Amino acid sequence: MGLIDDMLNGSQRALSRLITLSENDEEARQEIIKRIFHSIGNAHIVGITGPPGVGKSTTVDAVVTELRGRGKRVGVIAVDPSSPFSQGAVLGDRIRMQGNDENENLFIRSLASRGKLGGLSKVTNDVVKLLDAFGMDVIIIETVGTGQSEYEIAKMAHTTVIVLSPGYGDGIQAIKAGILETGDIFIVNKADMNGAAHAVKDIVGTVEFNFAVNEWTPPVIPVIAKKQEGIEIFVNELENHYNYLKESNLMEKKSKDRIEQEIEEHITSWIETNVLNYISHSGQKQKIIEQIYQKMDDPISLIHSHIKEMINGNFVK
């Protein structure tokens, strides 16, 4: 029996190996996705994002405790950036996810975003599929908000949660700048600190302004993740939102949006890999650089003509 059957039969070790393979080995990745594709689509995918240090991991830990109490099987994906210099990464979210024992009903995986454009969804999508096929009821993705990742996560997740904390002055500014539209639920963590009530009020005001015409008004929930306070209400709202999606036609729309995004990603990454390979291997890259350097041609016209030439010549195997 191979890894995929072992995984489908409940082996975490096989699941763990498959994640590594799908991340690093394109051939294995294709085979994995092909074979698990029909066993997925049952998990509630939750994205949790927000500025550094607001308590996302602590909140995830508390949510896992609550979900486990409700008998749910939970998968967690914690994404941290890679160093642009060494490509290495210190993935530290697990430090604050110690409240629950790893067992067959809880699987946590740390991922490095590897600095790619659209890096978040590229590294995360396959892991979501694997956790889904493994039989997790809820899959939580934690990522640091950067202004861009919010949009990426909103496209991947059924429910997007934005975590803020009092005293995070810029948080509100960031929200006004547009991140707001991506949030289905807002958490004000560290409600034990000064300014929490003020932050909640501020966000409620902005949310109402933006969502006045929608059926779903994002709740703004004060939480003390460290003490498990407010988490029950939060998890209730997660379930409410999931039910809302299922009862309206939004679930289908979200799923199709996600498929669209995946298609675009596959196309981009396929073209990127093949064109770059072709140019590098055929030794043309140096020539192109030289031509542009000598101002014999401008970069855009030159690259376009090369790409057209390649496509016409069926340049890939």
Added chain:
Amino acid sequence: MKRPLRVVVAKIGLDGHDRGAKVIAAGFRDAGFEVIYTGIRQTPKKVAAIANQEDADVIAVSILSGAHNKLCGKLMELLKEQQADDIVCLVGGIIPNRDIEYLKSIGYAGVFTPGSELGDIVNFVKEKTKDRNQEYSL
């Protein structure tokens, strides 16, 4: 398959000093590893479970409490149980010579005492993990 190697850096035991562990973690990161840092006060059971879920190539344990033989022994036992003793395991800490021999005899690839050079540790690990591209069948 060329890929970044994954290292779990874990502090096992009750002492709360993790400067050394953080230095090691940063060293591995700068050498291009993906480091899963677990924080302080871990149990062998927790570390074994984390290594399993993170598909660790390497586990670097830091122990300052003196209970290294017992705790490292337990961890190795658990790794064997879950058939994960192919993971390259290291221990760092204040460890007397006779215990170094013992730890190596139960399966620890390297034991590092204070004063070890970060670069040496990283190179040691690179060497030990050179052939870690296990075959697999899907």
